[in-house]
Amino acid sequence: MAWTGRGGQRAGLTVLLAGALALQQGCTDDTGQTPVTDASGSLVTEGDTSGSTSTGASEPTTTTDPSTGAELQCGNGELDPGEACDDGNLDNSDACLSNCVLAVCGDGFVQAGAEACDDGNTDNSDTCTALCQEARCGDGFVQLGAEACDDGNEQDDDGCTVACEVAPVMLCGNGKVDDGEACDDGNTLDDDNCLSTCQPDSCGDGFTHAVFEECDDANLSTDDGCVECMTATCGDGYLWTGEEACDDGNLDNNDDCLVDCTQASCGDGFVHNSDEACDDGVNDGSYDGCAPGCASLGPRCGDGLIEPDLETCDDGNLVPLDGCDEQCQKELPAECLGYVTLAEPDRIATFNDGPGKVTKCDKLLENKWYRLTGPAGTQMPTVPPAPFSCGTDAPGWMVGVHPVVDDGVVDRQVCFTWDTQCDWETQIQVRNCGEYYVYKLADPPEECLRYCGAAG
Structure with a gap:
C-alpha cells in the first residue's frame, strides 16, 4: 500500500477494520461451520457451553433461551430453567455447585460440614470411602495397603482385631483351650471358675462366684459393702463408709471400738480400759453402780463401809468364809458348815x-468339828452325868458355859465321870453358830470314854 499521508493512513485502517469485521461475522472454519466465540471474543470449542475452562470458571455461565432469545446465567441467584439450584455463588464447597447442580457425595467436591473428603469415586478401598468419610480402622471397609481386615467392630476374638489385623478366631465355650484362651469349661456361665470370656475368675471381675464369693462389685475397695468379695460386716476390720463409726476387727468391748462398730463412750455399759473406772450404762452413783463421768465407783460391797439396809457387814474384801461373804452379808464360819454329825440315840445323857x-x-475323832443332833441332843451337858450314862462307862461333860455368837471359838475343858466328877479330862473348842453349837473333839484320854449329848 502506498503512503497517502495522514488522510490516506486513516482510510487504510478503515478498510482493514471493515475486512476484519466481515471475516468475524461471515467466515467459516475448515469444516464449513461458523466458529463460536465467547463474550471476550475467544474461541469456544465443542461441548464447552459454560464459557469456563475445564477446571471451572470464576465467572457466571451464560446460555441463550431459544424460545425468547434471553440470556441465562448460573450463579445469578435465580433458579433458571435447566438449573437444579442457584445459590448466587460459584462455590463448589456448599450444597449447590458452580454449575447449578446439587452437591452429592462422589461429585469430586468436598462439601463443607457434610463431607470429610470426596475423591469423585465410589471405591471403599482407598483413603476416601463412598460415604465421603476418611478411611479408618473400624469403618467396615478394608483400606488397601493399610489394613489387613476391617470388620467394623471392636472385638479382638472374631478374627479381626481392633487394630484391623488378622487374628485367630477364639472359640470360647467349646470346652477346648484355644489360642488366646486361659481356660474353657464348655459353658458361658460367669459364676464358676472360668468366665464366659474364657478367662479365670477373680475377685474384682464383676461376677459373683457361686461358691467362693458373697459379692463382687468389680472393685477392690475395702470401704464399701463388698470387701474382698465378701459382704462387709462389723468386725471384719475394714471401715464401711457411712455405715460404721469404727471397725477394729475384734470382739473386745473394752477398747476404743465396740463390737457393734460404734465408738466407745461413757454410758455405753462397757468399761473403756484407758480412761474409765466403771460404766454401768446409768452412772448415777447408786449402790454397786458407777459415779457420773465413769471416773469412779459408787458405794459397793468390799469398800469397807457398811451401807445401811443393804449390808450386814463389810470387811473390805469379797472373800467368802471369813465371816462376811461376797455380798457383804454375815456368814457362818467354816466350822459351822463343815462338821460331822453325832446323832446316836444312846449318846444322850438320859440314856x-x-x-x-x-x-x-x-x-x-481326829480333832474334827462335830455337831450333836437328833436323838443325841443338841449340845454337850454342863453338869456331870451319872456313871454308865451316854452308853459308856465314864461319860464326858463340859465344864463351864456355852459361848455366844460373838465369842467366836472358845476353849473348854471336858471331864469324864467315874468315881469322881472328873476322873479324866481333855481340852476341846466350842463355837456358837447361832442356831447350834459345834465342838472340836480329840480322842478321849483313856479307853471307853465317851462325849455325852443333852437336850438344849
Whole structure:
C-alpha cells in the first residue's frame, strides 16, 4: 500500500477494520461451520457451553433461551430453567455447585460440614470411602495397603482385631483351650471358675462366684459393702463408709471400738480400759453402780463401809468364809458348815442302862468339828452325868458355859465321870453358830470314854 499521508493512513485502517469485521461475522472454519466465540471474543470449542475452562470458571455461565432469545446465567441467584439450584455463588464447597447442580457425595467436591473428603469415586478401598468419610480402622471397609481386615467392630476374638489385623478366631465355650484362651469349661456361665470370656475368675471381675464369693462389685475397695468379695460386716476390720463409726476387727468391748462398730463412750455399759473406772450404762452413783463421768465407783460391797439396809457387814474384801461373804452379808464360819454329825440315840445323857450293858467308846475323832443332833441332843451337858450314862462307862461333860455368837471359838475343858466328877479330862473348842453349837473333839484320854449329848 502506498503512503497517502495522514488522510490516506486513516482510510487504510478503515478498510482493514471493515475486512476484519466481515471475516468475524461471515467466515467459516475448515469444516464449513461458523466458529463460536465467547463474550471476550475467544474461541469456544465443542461441548464447552459454560464459557469456563475445564477446571471451572470464576465467572457466571451464560446460555441463550431459544424460545425468547434471553440470556441465562448460573450463579445469578435465580433458579433458571435447566438449573437444579442457584445459590448466587460459584462455590463448589456448599450444597449447590458452580454449575447449578446439587452437591452429592462422589461429585469430586468436598462439601463443607457434610463431607470429610470426596475423591469423585465410589471405591471403599482407598483413603476416601463412598460415604465421603476418611478411611479408618473400624469403618467396615478394608483400606488397601493399610489394613489387613476391617470388620467394623471392636472385638479382638472374631478374627479381626481392633487394630484391623488378622487374628485367630477364639472359640470360647467349646470346652477346648484355644489360642488366646486361659481356660474353657464348655459353658458361658460367669459364676464358676472360668468366665464366659474364657478367662479365670477373680475377685474384682464383676461376677459373683457361686461358691467362693458373697459379692463382687468389680472393685477392690475395702470401704464399701463388698470387701474382698465378701459382704462387709462389723468386725471384719475394714471401715464401711457411712455405715460404721469404727471397725477394729475384734470382739473386745473394752477398747476404743465396740463390737457393734460404734465408738466407745461413757454410758455405753462397757468399761473403756484407758480412761474409765466403771460404766454401768446409768452412772448415777447408786449402790454397786458407777459415779457420773465413769471416773469412779459408787458405794459397793468390799469398800469397807457398811451401807445401811443393804449390808450386814463389810470387811473390805469379797472373800467368802471369813465371816462376811461376797455380798457383804454375815456368814457362818467354816466350822459351822463343815462338821460331822453325832446323832446316836444312846449318846444322850438320859440314856443309862447300868453296868455290863451297852458300852461304847469314842475313837478316831481326829480333832474334827462335830455337831450333836437328833436323838443325841443338841449340845454337850454342863453338869456331870451319872456313871454308865451316854452308853459308856465314864461319860464326858463340859465344864463351864456355852459361848455366844460373838465369842467366836472358845476353849473348854471336858471331864469324864467315874468315881469322881472328873476322873479324866481333855481340852476341846466350842463355837456358837447361832442356831447350834459345834465342838472340836480329840480322842478321849483313856479307853471307853465317851462325849455325852443333852437336850438344849
